[in-house]
Amino acid sequence: MNFKIDVEMTPDELRKVLGLPDVAAFQQQMMDKIQENMAAGAEGYDPLTLFKPYMTNSLGSMDALQKMMLNMMSGYTNNTNKTD
Template sequence: MKFTINVDMTPEELRRALGLPDVSSLQDDMVNRVREQMNAGVEGYDPLSLLKPYMNSSVGSMEALQKMLFTMMSQYGRKDGSKD
């Protein structure tokens, strides 16, 4: 037997249904802070230096995410739950 459920929700409705916090005000504050920093250093502005801290840490976290997903998928295919 196979069931298919289609749910038509906006991202806001899904966030609320899952009980996730509303971080839109935090996002707005961060965007405003980045804008202020960009406007303060317009002459010597280097966009790469602004993103460099995020790019270095995101590579490691992306690899960790890929490893976790691969482990989950490889375990999903096993019916007995063994680690072999």
């Protein structure tokens, strides 16, 4: 038996339904502080240094992204070829 339920709501409404806090003001304060430090030339606040961890150790790495996609595709084709 399958059920399908379509729910239309905004991201803000979904956040409230899930009981998640509204962190928009906090995020804006953090971004303002980072921009302030970048404009002042504070050490460690240049764009390359800020984004380096995301580009080398996560899915930002093209090699990691390619491997993940290959694993997903091979897992999908292995599951669809099985007979019950």
